[in-house]
Amino acid sequence: MRLPDSAHTSQPWRIHELTRDFGLEDVWQMPVSGGPDDFPALVQGLASADPSQSSSVAVRTLFAIRWRIGALLGWDGADSGVGSRVPTLRDRLPVDLRNAPTGPDFVALPFSSVYLIEDEFAAEIANRTMHGVMHIGRVPDATGEFRAQMAVLVKPNGLLGSGYMAAIRPFRHLLVYPAMMRGIERS
Numbered sequence: 180m181r182l183p184d185s186a187h188t189s190q191p192w193r194i195h196e197l198t199r200d201f202g203l204e205d206v207w208q209m210p211v212s213g214g215p216d217d218f219p220a221l222v223q224g225l226a227s228a229d230p231s232q233s234s235s236v237a238v239r240t241l242f243a244i245r246w247r248i249g250a251l252l253g254w255d256g257a258d259s260g261v262g263s264r265v266p267t268l269r270d271r272l273p274v275d276l277r278n279a280p281t282g283p284d285f286v287a288l289p290f291s292s293v294y295l296i297e298d299e300f301a302a303e304i305a306n307r308t309m310h311g312v313m314h315i316g317r318v319p320d321a322t323g324e325f326r327a328q329m330a331v332l333v334k335p336n337g338l339l340g341s342g343y344m345a346a347i348r349p350f351r352h353l354l355v356y357p358a359m360m361r362g363i364e365r366s
């Protein structure tokens with residue numbers, strides 16, 4: 180379920196220190212809950228997801244189209260990613276976060292883990308259109324367990340990036356994120 184921006188911005192998360200120059204694109208409640216020991220498993224599950232294997236034909240098709248367009252237009256080359264076109268957010272980390280685990284390697288998506296702590300995980304992605312961050316936060320609930328939420332933060336790369344983000348917004352909201360949340364709930 181989509182959440183108001185305040186569900187992310189009102190939390191005292193460390194990601195806020197690192198992404199002041201990013202815009203908050205989306206906030207979603209994830210269909211999971213659990214104890215503190217379950218958070219790393221959630222993060223590992225996200226990192227091992229492969230949209231080309233999604234149970235949703237629409238999601239598989241959208242990702243295939245996106246990768247094809249990116250290849251044709253040169254959006255995703257090695258010179259356009261994290262560490263090339265944009266510096267990694269790891270360069271912004273304070274010492275305690277730099278010494279924390281980075282988190283898992285992603286299997287299929289071109290994200291790089293930035294940090295994993297008790298109640299937060301951040302991963303970044305960059306290409307010719309934008310520099311983005313996926314933030315997963317663990318929010319305590321009334322039972323002493325947690326629920327998880329995902330925020331997407333984006334710094335568009337000029338007019339191309341702003342136009343691209345606007346163009347994909349309805350697909351993310353209507354197809355990609357709902358299918359992603361259903362897949363997480365099933366697993």
